[in-house]
Amino acid sequence: MAGITCYGLSSQSVLGLGSESSKSLLVMKGKQRGIRGFQIKAQVEFVNAEEAKKLVGVEGYAVVDVRDKTQFERAHIKNCYHVPLFIENTDNDIGTIVKRQLHNNFAGLFFGLPFTKVNPEFVQSVKSQFSPQSKLLLVCQEGLRSAAAAERLERAGYDNIACITSGLQTIKPGTFDSVGSKELQDAGKAGLVTIQGKISAVLGTVLICALLFVTFFPDQAEQILQMAPSS
Structure with a gap:
């Protein structure tokens, strides 16, 4: 959303015209958008689940899911666009192989997290589908990746961006129509932690x-x- 600040100033104090009449000067603070003397600052709007539903249903925001492929396939909002901020890291240099093995033995095993890297084509992929004037609701599981994605898109010139505070894990069943084998709030649960409760009970x-x-x-x-x- 564009953050705009207005100041009421006299034409004499600002323009130096010497006129006694007062005029209103609009000052826009933030990033310059190519208009000399005017600055516009794009701001990311953070909303809760109900507000997000209103943005999509009433204000026409498009949902862009920035999670990795595994979480997206477990559950995602119906008719959303999938543009992952992180993609699977299949590099085969020695350093990456060692890191991947360590990851798979810990985070991958216990939490079902894939070994990923930043998607270098993220911004370009969004640009190929949406203009900078598009209204976009970015979603991820915990809210961190969507915030990072919003920052990248903001720098690329996108002004109408919203994110769900704390991500899809806060979405109650039935809030959005979803596709997948799990509820949206459970799409991040995988690995041994999913059976930890059963083991503890036994x-x-x-x-x-x-x-x-x-x-x-x-x-x-x-x-x-x-x-x-x-x-």
């Missing part, structure tokens, strides 16, 4: 049963412990 149940057994059947519990091999 372990908790086992420990509770063991405690009850020791409490109510101490003699049998002692016999079982004596059967355990000594180190």
